[in-house]
Amino acid sequence: MPHLEIHNLTVSYEKNKPTLERFSLNVEQGELLSLLGPSGCGKTTTLRSVAGFIRPDAGRILINDRDYTRLPPNQRDIGLVFQSYALFPHLTVFHNVAFGLRMRRIPKKEVHARVANALKMVGLEDFSDRRPAQLSGGQQQRVALARATVIEPQVLLLDEPLSNLDARLRVDMRQEIRRAQQQLGITTLYVTHDQVEAMSISDRVVVMNQGKIEQIGTPEDIFAAPETAFVADFMGFDNHFSAAVESARDGKLTVNWGGAPIELRWHSKFSAPQPGTKAEVFFRADNARLSAGTEARGLAGQVILHTFHGNERRYLVETELGEFSIMQDSAGERFEPGAAVTVQAQTQKWIAIFEEMEQYA
Amino acid sequence: MIRRPNQTRTVILLVAPAFVFVLVFFVLPLIFLLSQSVLPEDGGFTLRGYVDFFQSRVSRVVYLRTLKLGLIVTGICVLMSYPAAFVLARMPVRRRSFLMSLVILPLMTNAVARTFAWLIILGRRGMINQTLLSLDLVENPLRFIFTETAIVLGLAQLFLPLMVLPLVSAMENIPNDVLEAARSLGANRLTTFVRIVVPLSSDGLVLGATLVFTGSVTAFVTPAILGGSRLLLMSTLLRQKAVILFDQHAAAVVAVVMILTTLAVNLLLRVLRVQQV
Amino acid sequence: MISRWMYISLVILFGFLLGPFVIIFMASFGANANLAFPPQGFTLDWFANVFETSQFIDSFWISLQLGLSSTIVSLVMGMPVAYALTRFQFAASGMVETVFSAPILVPGLVVGFAMLNFFVLLGDMHVMTGLFIGHTAILFPYSVRVISASLRNLDPYVEDAAVSLGANRLRGFLLVVLPNMQAGIAAAFVLGFITSFNNVPVSLFLSGPGVTTLPVSMLSYLEYYFDPTIAALSTLLVIFTVLLVQTAERVLGLSQFV
Secondary structure, eight states, X not given: OOSXXXXXXXXXXXXXXXXXXXEEEEEOTTOEEEEEOOTTSSHHHHHHHHHTSSOOSEEEEEETTEEOTTSOGGGSOEEEEOTTOOOOTTSOHHHHHHXXXXXXXXXXXXXXXXXXXXXXXXXXXGGTTOOGGGSOHHHHHHHHHHHHXXXXXXXXXXXXXXXXXXXXXXXXXXXXXXXXXXHHTOXXXXXXXXXXXXXXXXXXXXXXXXXXXXXXXXXXXXXXXXXXXXXXXXXXXXXXXXXXXXXXXXXXXXXXXXXXXXXXXXXXXXXXXXXXXEEEEEEOTTSEEEEESOOSSSEEEEEEEEEEOSSEEEEEEEETTEEEEEEEETTSOOOOTTOEEEEEEOGGGOXXXXXXXXXXX | OOOOSSOHHHHHHHHHHHHHHHIIIXXXXXXXXXXXXXXXXXXXXXXXXXXXXXXXXXXXXXXXXHHHHHHHHHHHHHHHHHHHHHXXXXXXXXXXXXXXXXXXXXXXXXXHHHHHHHHHHHXXXXXXXXXXXXXXXXXXXXXXXXXXXXXXXXXXXXXXXXXXXXXXXXXXXXXXXXXXXXXXXXXXXXXXXXXXXXXXXXXXXXXXXXXXXXXXXXXXXXXXXXXXXXXXXXXXXXXXXXXXXXXXHHHHHHHHHHHHHHXXXXXXXXXXXXXXX | OOOHHHHHHHHHHHHHHHHHHHHHHHHTTOSOTTOOSSOOSOOOHHHXXXXXXXXXXXXXXXXXXXXXXXXXXXXXXXXXXXXXXXXXXXXXXXXXXXXXXXXXXXXXXHHHHHHHHHHHHHOOOOHHHHHHHHHHHHXXXXXXXXXXXXXXXXXXXXXXXXXXXXXXXXXXXXXIIHHHTHHHHHHHHHHHHHHHHHOOHHHHHHOBTTBOOHHHHXXXXXXXXXXXXXXXXXXXXXXXXXXXXXXXXXXXXXXXXX
């Protein structure tokens, strides 16, 4: 039995323009599940519905098989970490963390012990008398985490918790949140628009678009095998081109690449395509190789732009199939703009997606 | 702002008490005033009061004088505030906030006290006349009180802060980089001020002008003290009709004309501001 | 970027703004009763006269009561409006904002005149009640605006945080929002009180026999007497205001709300 169940949730701010439409999702006990998607995709609306700040037009929310749908937010027993942290500016760190325990009328002694424990977990035991304004962004984030978890909630919700931090701190905090979550074994819903963040922190990732689920899976699954063009694009497949399937057998299909067939895999969820089916082929910049001149095998192209990134060089190459962005080890040969090159496909990590199964192409 | 669906009831509960108060004790009296201006006690609906107002030479002179003095006061305030506001806006924060509190101070003192000072300055034996007499520039003291000059000076001093404040806050928002960019592109100081600072602070200027002008054409204390019954403005005319002549109908007409004038100015300048955006 | 003549303009500005106060100050200590300038001699008689003139003392108490009561009521009623405007999106918010800014848009003298006529229509209303209603109505714009500004400075999600931690909406407001609005409330209070305390136009028509506000009684004193008593009283009021405003500015940064 899943710990958190969302059934056919529908929310509209404006009439007949639902932000969420018949959205369903199950989260297992102790699992960290990310809702990943661009702004306006409905991920924050989902989170605020679970928290109880939005009353859905239809659908149900269950935690531990108990119906939460009509329960006011202050009776839900849910820990919430906000994008802005939303710390109480007039209270010290200690009183911020103790707030939820006070509301629950926990005896003073126990409050002290539990707050001390929570602050220790986030490494802020020496800061309990400070005001939020006297803390750095990362420290405020930790207080917010301690405040949301000290009440030992059924479910922890995090709404873009790292978006106000700088890049390096974000990586540290990611690990810290993950560690605390595993330590407490708490069922967690994590909202983000950052695919790297979602992949690195989650047990499973839900990619959302326009109020609907595009794909659910482990970070590895979603990274390697997107089911839709939207997911492929969102997961950092830099390049894509359209092609007609020539043949398909043994889990491999072939399409034309510079006059010769190349073998590609497709998502195991789909049945084998008929020859002639239109496919959209996706690959990342580092899954192709450039060689100088025009070779017999491979796709002919011309370098348009070259940029240097330290360990790699990135080339923009124009071919008959379109412009591709291709990354090469910077130790290798350097191609100047205008140079004729051949693009060699390294197809192990390429993926084909079929148009008729594609809703948002 | 947080979007919450279905919050109409909460909003109504929050707004209702004050809303009803303003409706009953502010909006209703104004509606009653409007009805008084078109319904004289001895007859039915008529626009006679308005026709009389604009046909009577006295009230026409008073109305035009009020508008004229309002324009002059606004002009004086703009000229006095613009460069000074720029200096204030570029100052270090501590010094600026001290000086700004000095700008606000007059705003927080009652108009009777502030206007009284002009009696001492402009009076028969006041500062200016004593100076002129002692320099033998005049033989007899000049009459300043009950002149338009006196009213203009009093009103300008009264409303100057209302021009300085919006100008400073508009100019604070002009980044220094923009000014340096203009200088680096070859503009001299004056050109930079005229072509960069003025357009970028025009919002503050329009707001300030609205406040000063509407304040000037409706102020009561200053024209009452420095103009008296000899030099009437709209506000002192209203009082005269209501309290001395006991003509509530005519007084209501004057009051409605004052409201319409300020509303027209507010609308006009709001349109100006919207167009600039 | 700033040239010398611009600094001169600053000197002129402050000279014009503050010069009259210097003159009032000097005149209030001068011995000559006819306000000739420069004042001759030194006396505190005019200050004594202020305290011996019962119309000033009576009207001071009335202004004080009026200022406190109308400010408090306009704050208590204006705060929920400011809360609704800053925390909810609703269709009529533009209309609500217009209604609550209207009392500044309408000339004060007209407000007082219209109210007087209306109250006469309503029947026998106590003069003090009329003044209280008039002042409360004109203070709404200030209360709503200052409180709104202070609410906008507070992260709206802190209330949701309090609720998610188990507080109901009212408790969330009392425990989390209100303590963070102290500065805004105090600023609104000072601003509202001063506005009411100095108001002439609205009070002028609404004042009645024996019930007059301080500025209105100063004005009527001027109709009969022309001596430095008003200068002395003005000096006292300026000192009172400076203390109030400087404290408020230092503690709260009042100028950001004006």
